[in-house]
Amino acid sequence: MVTTESTSISELLFPHITESPQELERRYPPRTLGEDAFVTRFAPSPTGFLHIGGLFTAMISTHLAKQSGGLCYLRIEDTDKKREVEGGISGITESLRDFGIIFDEGVIGTGEERGGYGPYRQSDREAIYHVYAKDLVRRGLAYPCFCTESELEAARASQEAQKLRPGCYKEWAFHRNLTLAEVKERLASGQSYVLRLRSEGSHDRHVTFSDGVKGKVTLSEHDMDIVILKSDGMPTYHFAHVVDDHLMRTTHVIRGDEWLSSAPIHLQLFEMLGLEAPSYSHIAPILKQDGSSKRKLSKRKDPEAAVSYFKELGFPSEAILEYMLGLANWTYEDWRKEHPSEERDQFRLELDKMGSSGALFDRIKLEDISKQVIARMDAAEVYRHVLEWAKTFHPELAGQLETDPDYAHAILAIGRGAANARKDIAIWSDVPAYMAYFYENESPDVAASDVPDSITTEDAVKVIEDYASVYRHTDDKDEWFSSIQQLSERHGYAGNMKQYKKEPAAYKGHVGDVSLLLRLTITGRARTPDLYDVMQVMGNERVMARLRTRKEWT
Template sequence: MKVRTRFAPSPTGYIHVGNVRSALYPYLVARQSKGDFILRIEDTDQARFVDGAEDMVLDTLRWLGLEWDEGPINLSTEEGKYGPYHQTQRKNIYLEWAQKMVDEGLAYADPYTVEQVQAFREEAKANKKAFLYRNYRPENPPEWKVGMPLRFKTPVIKRYSWNDAVMGELSAGEEALDDFVIIKADGLPTYNFAHIIDDYEMGITHIIRGSEYVASTPKYLSLYEALNIEPPILAHVPHILAPSGNKKLGKRDGAKSVTEYREEGILPEAMINFLAQLGWNDGTEQEIFTLEELIDKFSLDRVQKSGARFDEQRLLWLNGQWIRRLDFEDLYARCQPFWGSEAKDSEEGYKKQVLGIVYDRLKTLKDLPEASGYFFKIKDTNLEMISTNKQLKKIEKNRLIELLEISIKKLESIDSWNEENIQLTLNQLLEETKEKPAVIFQLIRICLTWASFSPALNQTLAVIGRENSINRLNISLEDIKNNL
C-alpha cells in the first residue's frame, strides 16, 4: 500500500514550532517512501477561526520547502482527487456517515440540557465515581436531525491494546471509553469524528501527531472498530518542552510563531534541522542535516518517547552554521530584506564586499545592520569605548594621539590598498610603536568603526577604502584631542 501521510492544522492562530514539527515528521515519512503528503485544513471550530491563519500555514510550509501533494493551493483552489481538503466543505460527507451510524444503532441524538448533564456529574461525584456519559444514555432518544448534538454509542466496553510506532505497546481500560459527540448542534463534526472519516476517505496510512492524543486513542479505536475501519499506523511524538524542561512549551515561555523566527532572520534550513532533532536523532554525532539527508535517515523508531527541550540557543547556533554553508550568491539574495537603512543606496558590488567579510559573524540575518552599518555610514564618536577598553584606558591621552597620528601617516603611505599590503603596514606599526596588537589594532579599529566588533582590521580597512578610512581616522583623532 502506498504511504500517505497528512498534516491537518486548524486555522485558529499562528503556526508555531510544534505545528511545524507535526508537519515535518509526516512529510519525511512520505518522502522517504515515495508516498504522498496531504495538507488538510481542519476548520470546523468556527468560534476560534482566525482570519489569515490559513494563508500563514500555506506560506510557512512553502518557505520551509515542505510542499504537499494534495490539498489547498490557496484559499480558493485545491488539488487532489480526495478533496475537498477543508473540513467545512466536507459537511455532507460527515452527515452521511452520521446518518448511517444512527441507522445502525451506533449513534443517538443527545436530548440533555446543560443543567441535566451537570446534575449527572454531581450524582457521579456523590457516588465517588468518574462521570461517564455512557452511564446516562437516554432509553428512548429522540429522532436525530441536524441541529441536535449526535453522540457515538460505544458498542463494546472493553480494554484496548495497540502498538504505537513511537510509544510502543500501549493499553487502556474501560474507563477510557465513553459516548462522545460526533456531530455538534451546528451540524459540523467534532475532531474526534471528522479526522477518522477524513483519514479513511483519503487513504491515510500513517497518523503522526502529538502525544496529547494518546489518552483519546481508545475512543478512536472503538469508533474504528464500530465502523469496521482498519486503523492507520499511529505514531504519537513527544511534547516540545519549555527551556526549563519541566512543562510543555507555551507562549509564556517565549514560544514564538515560525513567522517571527523567519522575520528575525532564521533560515528555513536551520529551522527544519532544529525541529527534526527535537525528539529524534539518527544515533550518530551528526548535527547538520539537509532536508534530503533527513528524508534519507529519518525513522519513527528513532523518535524518543520523552519530551524534547526547546533550546533557542541551539537554533541560533544552527542558523549561524547554515549561514556559512549557503552559496554566497544565495546568501546575498536572502539578505536583501535585512540590510539596514544605511545600505539602502549602496551599490551591489560594495554590499557584496561587506557581506563577504561579515557573514561569518552573523547568528541571524537580522544581525546584518548591526554587523555592517558602519561600512555605509560614519558612526557617531563614542569616546567611552576608549575610556572603558581594557587596554586603551591604561594609556595616556597624548600617547593615544601620538599612536593614532603615526597610524594615519603609515596607512597613507600604502601604494596599493589591499588586504595584504594593509596587513604588512599594520605589522610594521607594531614594530615601530613597540605596542601590542591589543593596543594599536584596537585603537585603529575603534576609531575607524566605533562599533563593538568588526571583522579582521585589514579586511575592514580594505573594504571601507583608503580615502574613507583616512578621513574617519582623522575625524576620530580630532574628537580625541578635543573631548577625551
C-alpha cells in the first residue's frame, strides 16, 4: 500500500530514479509476433566454462522458438562480479557458436550485442532494476535492511537452536517496519543496507502452477524476505531475471530443474510487481552412470561436463545436437529414421515428451550418431571441418591437409556418396590415424597376427614380388581384381570363394587371403576402405614403393 512514509523512503533511497515502470513498459513494448510464438532465452553467468547441460538448455530454447515462429535471445547474467572469470562472456558465446547455437538477439561477444530489448548484460541494466525496486518501496512491498553479517549469523544460530527454518521472515525480519526517521538516522550514520522484499506469503499455504515438462506442480508458498538489491546496488538473480524476462517479453523460460524450488519466489515476484509470469519448464539434468548409480555430470569430476571437451575431441556440432534432440524427445530417433535427409529443425520438439527423471549420457551412442552424421557429408565438407579442427588441435595434420588439398580430398572421398557409406570416422581426432598410411614414406609395419594362417613368409615374398611385376595402375576395377585372382591361382590359392568352399583341401587358401596380404603390405592394416580405391588415390609410385620394400612382420 502506498503511504506518505513509504513514498518518502523510496525517494530517500532512490533520488536519482525519475523513470517509472509505466515508462519502461513503453520503452520495451510487447513484441509483434504470432499468437503462438515462443520468446525464449538462454541466460548463463560468465563464472566458468559452458556446461553440457547449458548447451542442452540452449538447444531446446532455440529450437522451440524457431519452430513456433518466435525468437530466442542470449542474456548474460553477470551481476555476481566476484565469481566472474576473465574471458567468461567470450568463452560462452564462442562455445555456443562452435556448436551451432545461433540467437536472434542478445550478446554476440564481449561488448557486442544486437536487438532492441537490451542491454542484454545485466550489469548494464542497474538503473532499470532500480526503477522497479523504487516502486516496490513506494508501495510498501520492499524495505532497506541494515543487518550486519554478525547479526544475521546470530539469528541463524538462534533459529537452529529452536529448530526453526533459517532465514529472514516474520519476527526474524528485524528491519521490516523501520520508520522514515529510523531509516534516515541509519543512512546518516553511514550504515550499509540491502533491499529486501516484504513477502506476503505463508509457508503453510501452497502455490500451484503448470510446468511445461513436469505438468501440475504444487509447492509451499514463499514467505522469506529475500534480498532483491545487494549492498552495492546490484540486483540478485531472483529479482533481475524477473524484471528482464518481463521487459524482454519472454513467454517461455526453459531451465534446469535445480531451479524448480525457486519457482514460488519468482511467481511471487511477478505477482508483487504486477507483471504476468512466463510459462516455466524445468528440464531434468544429463546424468552419468557411476558404478551402480546415476548422478549429475560434475564440473569438477567429469571432463565431458564441459562443451570444450567435445570440441577438442572433434565431435561435429551437428552430431551433438542430433544426440541432444534424442535426449530431449524420445520420438526424435523414430522421426530421424523416417526422415533421414530432413534438416534437424524440421522435427517438432514437444516439452511434454521430455523425460522428468534425467537422461543418461551415452558416449557410445553419441559416437554412433557422429559416425552417421560424418558419413552423410561429402569430402569437401569433411575436409573443411577436419582442417578447422586440426589448426587448433593437430597442427601436423593441418599442414598435411593444406600442403596438398587435392590429395587430402581424394583420401576423404573414398567410400563417400554411396547409400552404405563407410563409417570409419566418429570424431575429427580419428582422422590423423585414419589418414596416416596415405602419408607414410616407407613400407608400413605389418602385425604377424593379421596375416592369414594360410600364407607362409616364403609364399608372401613370392606373391608380393609377383604382384609387383604385373601391377598396372591404369587397370579398371574389374581388371584389377582379375589380376589378383590370377595371382592367387599361380601360387596355389583359389581364385574365387566358390572353388575354395567346394574343395578346400585342394588349395593353400583363397583369393581373400591374398587380397588381405596385399592390403597389409600396402597399408599396414587389415581393415581399410576399398583397396582398389585406396591404391588409385595413393598413386603408382607410392603403391610400388610399398610392394618393393616390404618389412618383416612384427
